Amino acid sequence: MKLTDIxxxxxxxxxxxxxxxxxxxxxRIRLARNLAGHKFLSRCSNTEKSAILEKLKDALMELxxxxxxxxxxxxxxxxxxxxxxxxxxxxxxxxxxxxxxxGVVIAKREFFTAMINEEDHLRIQVLKGGLQLSQCAExxxxxxxxxxxxVDYAFSPRYGYLTACPTNLGTGIRVSVMLHxxxxxxxxxxxxFFNSARSMNLAVRGLFGEGTEAxxxxxxxxxxxxxxxxEEDIVSSFEKTIIPEIVEYENAARNQLVDKExxxxxxxxxxxxxxxxxxxxxxxQEALFLLSHLxxxxxxxxxxxxxxxxxxxxxxxxxxxxxxxxxxSIKTINRLFMLTLPAHLQLNxxxxxxxxxxxxxxxxxxxxxxxx
Amino acid sequence: MLCQxxxxxxxxxxxxxITDGIRVEMHLCQTCASEEGIAxxxxxxxxxxxxNLLAVQPADEDxxxxxxxxxxxxxxxxxxxxxxxxxxxxxxxxxxxxxxxLPLIEKTHNxxxxxxxxxxxxxxxxxxxxxxxxxxxxxLDDAVKSEDYELAAKLRDKIKRLG
Numbered sequence: 001m002k003l004t005d006i007x008x009x010x011x012x013x014x015x016x017x018x019x020x021x022x023x024x025x026x027x028r029i030r031l032a033r034n035l036a037g038h039k040f041l042s043r044c045s046n047t048e049k050s051a052i053l054e055k056l057k058d059a060l061m062e063l064x065x066x067x068x069x070x071x072x073x074x075x076x077x078x079x080x081x082x083x084x085x086x087x088x089x090x091x092x093x094x095x096x097x098x099x100x101x102x103g104v105v106i107a108k109r110e111f112f113t114a115m116i117n118e119e120d121h122l123r124i125q126v127l128k129g130g131l132q133l134s135q136c137a138e139x140x141x142x143x144x145x146x147x148x149x150x151v152d153y154a155f156s157p158r159y160g161y162l163t164a165c166p167t168n169l170g171t172g173i174r175v176s177v178m179l180h181x182x183x184x185x186x187x188x189x190x191x192x193f194f195n196s197a198r199s200m201n202l203a204v205r206g207l208f209g210e211g212t213e214a215x216x217x218x219x220x221x222x223x224x225x226x227x228x229x230x231e232e233d234i235v236s237s238f239e240k241t242i243i244p245e246i247v248e249y250e251n252a253a254r255n256q257l258v259d260k261e262x263x264x265x266x267x268x269x270x271x272x273x274x275x276x277x278x279x280x281x282x283x284x285q286e287a288l289f290l291l292s293h294l295x296x297x298x299x300x301x302x303x304x305x306x307x308x309x310x311x312x313x314x315x316x317x318x319x320x321x322x323x324x325x326x327x328x329s330i331k332t333i334n335r336l337f338m339l340t341l342p343a344h345l346q347l348n349x350x351x352x353x354x355x356x357x358x359x360x361x362x363x364x365x366x367x368x369x370x371x372x
Numbered sequence: 373m374l375c376q377x378x379x380x381x382x383x384x385x386x387x388x389x390i391t392d393g394i395r396v397e398m399h400l401c402q403t404c405a406s407e408e409g410i411a412x413x414x415x416x417x418x419x420x421x422x423x424n425l426l427a428v429q430p431a432d433e434d435x436x437x438x439x440x441x442x443x444x445x446x447x448x449x450x451x452x453x454x455x456x457x458x459x460x461x462x463x464x465x466x467x468x469x470x471x472x473x474l475p476l477i478e479k480t481h482n483x484x485x486x487x488x489x490x491x492x493x494x495x496x497x498x499x500x501x502x503x504x505x506x507x508x509x510x511x512l513d514d515a516v517k518s519e520d521y522e523l524a525a526k527l528r529d530k531i532k533r534l535g
Contacts, residue, residue, distance in 0.1 A: 034463065036463065038462075039446070039447045039461055039462040040447075040459065040460055040461055040462055040463070040465075041459075042453075042457060042459045042460075042461060043447045043448070043449060043461040043462060119459070141490070144490075145493065148492060148493060148494070152494075153492060154463040155492045155495065156463070156466060156467075156487075157487075157495070157499040157502050157503065158485075158486060158487065159466055159477075159486075159487050160487025160489060160490075160503075161487075161490075162463040162466055164459045164460055165458055165459050165460070166460070166473060166476060166477050166480060167480050169466075169477060169481070169487075170481070170484075170487045170489060171487070171489035171490060173489070201482055224480075225480075225481045225482045225484065226481065227477065227480075227481040227484050227485070227486070227487060228481055228482070228483075228484020228485065228486055228487070228488060228510055229484065229488065229489070229510070230488055230489040230490075230507060231489050231490055
């Protein structure tokens with residue numbers, strides 16, 4: 001399989017479906033595992049890394065996932081491919097630009113990926129659209145069991161699964177939920193969300209872009225404590241308490257915008273439509289920022305029906321016969337979010353582009369989607 | 373507010389320094405603050421945080437001395453390397469450096485030091501029992517903390533039966 005087989009479309013988990021999908025983009029669970037009888041990667045020679053890679057690759061390629069599975073040797077992959085996999089959330093930046101023999105096993109539908117020789121010997125993850133953490137947990141648990149039948153994991157009765165960094169010790173689980181929180185940002189309540197997340201030992205970072213920068217108002221919230229608590233308890237606290245509460249706050253902020261600050265909301269959406277519909281050059285950051293406003297507008301329309309003039313214009317467009325036709329969909333906006341990222345643009349047009357070339361192509365793709 | 377150095381970008385770092393009772397305020401953008409060597413990092417990498425914690429950690433000087441001298445027979449790893457990278461050398465290190473690592477593990481995991489999650493299906497029966505007991509004990513501690521004494525009594529009985 002080639003990367004261009006998937007690069008023209010968005011992943012299943014980003015298609016705008018799933019429970020609470022207007023705010024919850026996706027649910028992800030990752031498990032960190034290491035093989036018994038081997039050193040952790042910081043002390044491994046390339047020969048030992050290759051042995052680990054082969055052992056795990058053999059076990060993973062036979063997994064009964066019900067989907068086509070393919071392997072990519074990251075150390076030998078071109079830089080553009082690596083960047084694409086990072087944009088696609090199939091590998092981490094650390095894995096893309098790490099050292100030594102390493103690879104990734106991916107299910108074609110992209111709900112499952114396994115990084116071999118990242119910080120730990122093995123990091124498996126399951127991703128689904130909307131809030132579907134229990135389903136992710138069930139699936140990753142089965143996959144983990146199948147792998148355990150073929151290899152021996154490093155495990156201690158006291159500390160559980162042993163990981164290279166003590167921050168992942170115990171369950172080795174990282175539960176991450178990706179959220180779209182434009183209204184909390186616009187109403188100035190996002191800091192409160194950060195503070196309460198921090199007080200609950202949760203980590204928050206941006207979804208696109210690096211570090212804490214949250215381009216397009218996308219945030220990823222995840223657990224930090226992995227020891228002394230069961231996988232079920234972590235998953236259930238996210239699914240039953242933490243995430244529904246954040247969704248409620250975001251929806252309340254959206255209602256507040258419609259009821260009390262319709263002018264501000266309409267201004268943001270109208271500006272976004274005007275800029276995206278006419279710009280000849282647009283950076284990835286600016287596109288994410290503006291698309292975020294359109295995404296929120298469409299979500300508000302889907303939830304509340306007719307609300308403000310700009311949202312109505314966005315969601316119902318007049319065709320030539322002066323008959324109202326369907327406007328932009330969440331799926332179109334999500335496609336634009338992902339397909340206009342730098343590596344996606346270049347892979348899909350089949351050549352490498354300098355920043356100005358990318359800004360031109362990005363603007364062109366967005367204009368044609370919006371003016372259809 | 374614009375950065376008072378370059379006067380171009382928005383000031384995002386605001387410093388207040390009080391020296392000898394005199395208050396001086398500075399408003400800088402990220403770039404100028406970096407150049408002045410006072411930029412706050414957005415987020416300290418977890419590994420770095422861990423190494424910092426470990427570096428300032430043991431109050432017990434003997435322990436610090438002994439641990440520093442220790443080397444893992446399996447991978448040749450020393451605590452100095454952990455201080456530098458925040459990563460261990462092999463699974464055996466958790467045993468070799470246990471005394472030095474334990475306070476750090478406790479800090480990172482909200483005071484918890486015992487696994488009470490999934491168990492290897494291949495694990496011996498007493499490991500499974502040990503972890504099940506640790507999980508119940510953890511739930512009991514939580515129940516007592518939240519003053520749910522009815523649940524605490526049930527958990528205590530369960531622990532007695534299992535133990």
